[in-house]
Amino acid sequence: MYGHEFTKDFGIANIGQTSCILIVEDEEIIQEMLAVALQEQGYKVVTIADGQSAVEYLESFEQDTEGFCCDLIILDLMLPGISGLDICHLLRYQGNPVPILILSARSSEVERILGLEVGADDYMSKPFSMRELVARCRALLRRQRISTSHQTAIFKFKEVILNTQERCVLVRGQQVNLSPKEYRLLELFMSSSQRVWSREQLLDTIWGLDYVGDSKTVDVHIRWLREKLELDPSNPEYLVTIRGFGYRFG
Numbered sequence: 001m002y003g004h005e006f007t008k009d010f011g012i013a014n015i016g017q018t019s020c021i022l023i024v025e026d027e028e029i030i031q032e033m034l035a036v037a038l039q040e041q042g043y044k045v046v047t048i049a050d051g052q053s054a055v056e057y058l059e060s061f062e063q064d065t066e067g068f069c070c071d072l073i074i075l076d077l078m079l080p081g082i083s084g085l086d087i088c089h090l091l092r093y094q095g096n097p098v099p100i101l102i103l104s105a106r107s108s109e110v111e112r113i114l115g116l117e118v119g120a121d122d123y124m125s126k127p128f129s130m131r132e133l134v135a136r137c138r139a140l141l142r143r144q145r146i147s148t149s150h151q152t153a154i155f156k157f158k159e160v161i162l163n164t165q166e167r168c169v170l171v172r173g174q175q176v177n178l179s180p181k182e183y184r185l186l187e188l189f190m191s192s193s194q195r196v197w198s199r200e201q202l203l204d205t206i207w208g209l210d211y212v213g214d215s216k217t218v219d220v221h222i223r224w225l226r227e228k229l230e231l232d233p234s235n236p237e238y239l240v241t242i243r244g245f246g247y248r249f250g
């Protein structure tokens with residue numbers, strides 16, 4: 001009924017399997033479906049059914065020096081007690097940067113804008129596809145990991161070196177100029193070497209979920225990147241095409 005597909009094979013490697021996801025949802029069936037689907041993907045799940053308990057749960061972590069509560073919150077809007085929007089607003093007001101994906105039965109544009117303006121990172125309206133929800137959760141968790149792992153990494157593979165601190169790329173000893181999107185693509189590939197990325201995953205991660213273009217955008221950027229990295233762009237050794245799926249680095 002909510003298009004949930006408990007398929008284990010999502011065709012991609014599960015990364016961040018130990019991430020903890022907090023589900024705040026009062027509809028028992030949806031809460032259960034979410035929990036099962038996310039646990040199947042290897043995530044740790046905490047479920048809460050009303051707004052007041054969610055706030056208490058989140059505030060119980062404030063004493064914690066790290067302020068850690070979870071890596072992602074799936075937040076229903078219409079909750080008994082305190083609404084999802086208020087919870088979202090409160091978390092951002094307190095400076096909590098945890099990624100928030102809002103779920104709502106109300107899908108008008110106003111709601112959508114409102115949800116994002118109070119600091120939510122993504123929004124899905126019910127009924128939703130469980131497969132899409134899992135993919136979006138994964139994208140949010142990945143984006144967070146990328147943004148927090150920026151410090152001083154230097155990635156090297158064969159003749160390509162990427163320095164995240166100086167934001168520069170050397171290919172066969174020569175510095176190459178990359179556009180911001182090309183750079184982010186390369187950084188993503190090099191920080192997850194050997195991982196196969198689908199075009200959709202690359203779009204979600206680099207262009208964001210709100211991007212309205214299609215996956216050909218990815219192919220175009222890969223082509224440009226190949227021209228800058230590869231000795232023979234038509235026979236790439238770095239940005240390898242995985243037929244019918246996407247790309248892999250190395």
Ligand code: CA
Nearest residue numbers: 026076078079
């Ligand atoms: Ca509800």
